Amino acid sequence: MGTYTVSNAQNLRICVVMVGLPARGKSFISQKIVRYLSWLSFKAKSFNVGGYRRKGAPRPSADFFDYSNAEAYKIREQAVKEAVEDMMKWFEEEEGCVAILDATNSTRVRRNWILKLCRENCIEPMFLESWCDDEDVVLRNIADVKNSSPDYEGVDSEAATSDFLERINKYKEVYQPLQDDIDKDLTFVRLINVAQQVVINRIETYLESRIVFYVMNLHIKPRYIWLSRHGESIYNIEKKIGGDSSLSPRGLKYAAKLKEMVKESAGDRDLTVWTSTLIRTQETAQYLPYKQLQWKALDELDAGVCDGMTYEEIEEKYPEDFKARDEDKYEYRYRGGESYRDVVIRLEPIIMELERQENILIITHQAVLRCIYAYFMNVPQEESPWMSIPLHTLIRLEPRAYGTKVKKIKADIPAVSTYKERGTSQVGETYDEKRKSLHILNSTSD
Ligand SMILES: Nc1ncnc2c1ncn2[C@@H]1O[C@H](COP(=O)(O)OP(=O)(O)OP(=O)(O)O)[C@@H](O)[C@H]1O
Structure with a gap:
């Protein structure tokens, strides 16, 4: 069952x-x-x-x-x-x-x-x-x-x-x-x-x-929900996962530009910014002139003993775990850490609160954002952990009667790709037609 x-x-x-x-x-x-x-x-x-x-x-x-x-x-x-x-x-x-x-x-x-x-x-x-x-x-x-x-x-x-x-x-x-x-x-x-x-x-x-x-908790007032990953971090450049590092110089540029991007997208609407408790999301939100709230539940998926390692190091030190995660990424739980399923459980109060609220901007992390996006866009569990959500991109969701409209706003500030495909320890995108659906947020249309 x-x-x-x-x-x-x-x-x-x-x-x-x-x-x-x-x-x-x-x-x-x-x-x-x-x-x-x-x-x-x-x-x-x-x-x-x-x-x-x-x-x-x-x-x-x-x-x-x-x-x-x-x-x-x-x-x-x-x-x-x-x-x-x-x-x-x-x-x-x-x-x-x-x-x-x-x-x-x-x-x-x-x-x-x-x-x-x-x-x-x-x-x-x-x-x-x-x-x-x-x-x-x-x-x-x-x-x-x-x-x-x-x-x-x-x-x-x-x-x-x-x-x-x-x-x-x-x-x-x-x-x-x-x-x-x-x-x-x-x-x-x-x-x-x-x-x-x-x-x-x-x-x-x-x-x-x-x-x-x-x-x-449902309401029907028109509103937007914006989602963004934090700006590029020092760990992103070093290809390390987890940690609590600061933003890179390019990440800081994104933080500065985010203020204009949000202003342009939101106009005069008031909104509240939600971040995680980690430094990189707070640095990304630092220039935004809106009320801000920190949520522990928005912290990145806990990689347990692998926190701070690169995927290459994980493959070398924990080859069986590396393989098991690729085989069932949704269910795989890092030793001493979390699985995607665990993240969904802790995000449930966030979703409930999001349903109650009006305009919200969430600045969070790759895995957490995948889970939130999957809720709004009805992405199946086997696909959601593999979705590519690039850095330096603001996503605007507009809940409608029978679905959600998505608009993607790119900052045009270069950043590394942190995307890791199945079967490799290398990060970076290799766009593949057959797996288009997994790259939803990398397609060119809005
Ligand atoms: N609790 C509610 N009360 C009134 N309107 C609502 C409520 N929840 C959602 N809506 C609005 O209802 C609209 C969608 O109507 P919907 O098609 O679901 O009605 P329906 O009751 O299923 O009608 P029908 O019996 O003709 O199928 C949306 O515009 C949505 O904003």
């Missing part, structure tokens, strides 16, 4: 049943939960009923969602049945841990049907309702994602908005929100107007409580 970073000792299977009117962020929340849990090594998957419905009704108008439309009702029931069937298969065949049933699930009859199926299959049902009566938020959501949905291909945005509002009205006719009294025996969370108010009921397992804590 794989190794977990947070306990799932009881080998639980959870079905998060989304509830809510259209354009309430159900798919947004579903995808975020899947990304968060996958990053923590839980097998998680979202089953979007809209996607199944599109097979039978690719571009329906609002009338399709009228409950008295018997023909359409059949198609919609078929879609949910197919989604649930696939979900059950996934639990069985792929040993899934958390499935998300992403649909409106707006009536109690529908929810009771799912509840019964879950209980028959030893799956814990957890209802997650997003309730929102803020018309501005709903209109923004429609403009953000619905007008460009495949449902409205070729339809102008005004007509799409008006049809979508009509669709919401059809759902409102039958919608039964979760209620403290009637639903008191269910495990549920209600997010009211994003997370202005959160109601939780019968959350019993640790994993459920992690999910609740995560969704409570």
Whole structure:
């Protein structure tokens, strides 16, 4: 069943049943939960009923969602049945841990049907309702994602908005929100107007409580997250790993230039700078005129007995370890030090805090940055430790409805490459077409 970073000792299977009117962020929340849990090594998957419905009704108008439309009702029931069937298969065949049933699930009859199926299959049902009566938020959501949905291909945005509002009205006719009294025996969370108010009921397992804590921390305000490695350090030039050395003269130049780069990218936005506790990240942040915070959790992966050595020295002194790390870089733990998995565990509070915050600039180290980047960009574990993240480059992440946009800003100040490919103790890039995906941040596009 794989190794977990947070306990799932009881080998639980959870079905998060989304509830809510259209354009309430159900798919947004579903995808975020899947990304968060996958990053923590839980097998998680979202089953979007809209996607199944599109097979039978690719571009329906609002009338399709009228409950008295018997023909359409059949198609919609078929879609949910197919989604649930696939979900059950996934639990069985792929040993899934958390499935998300992403649909409106707006009536109690529908929810009771799912509840019964879950209980028959030893799956814990957890209802997650997003309730929102803020018309501005709903209109923004429609403009953000619905007008460009495949449902409205070729339809102008005004007509799409008006049809979508009509669709919401059809759902409102039958919608039964979760209620403290009637639903008191269910495990549920209600997010009211994003997370202005959160109601939780019968959350019993640790994993459920992690999910609740995560969704409570989400917000939808536009913001940027900037990531940068520290400037080139003396150890980087000497090809040594770890340590706590100062910046090289070129690294100091980067620190000075970073102030302009951030100013240009952020404009008048206020932001907070997070660094590790190591000298090289603080020297890199020294000219930035923003509030600064140091986090121990942002310190570089601890190389244990290999700290301060070059890769060549490691290969010579610890050949078996050197080989083992190349074979499974995510799991390999340096003697007396850490693995990538260990770093992910200690970064979890950082991710949680990042979700809560607005504009943040993080100045940290190669391995830590790979882990943070992997969370935002959904990079699989087997790839993330091999990503090339060059020195003297500012990365701007912009969280969007269903993903994150990346912009890379190069300082144009030369620096050594600290990238080590599999199977060699030499550092430096040898660009290889076949392994393009591992060099995401070295590609030329933004
Ligand atoms: N808790 C929330 N309440 C309201 N809006 C939210 C919430 N979380 C995210 N959003 C916003 O919802 C939008 C995405 O809507 P999404 O497609 O996820 O809605 P949906 O409820 O899945 O709709 P549908 O039922 O039509 O599939 C994004 O613009 C996002 O900012």
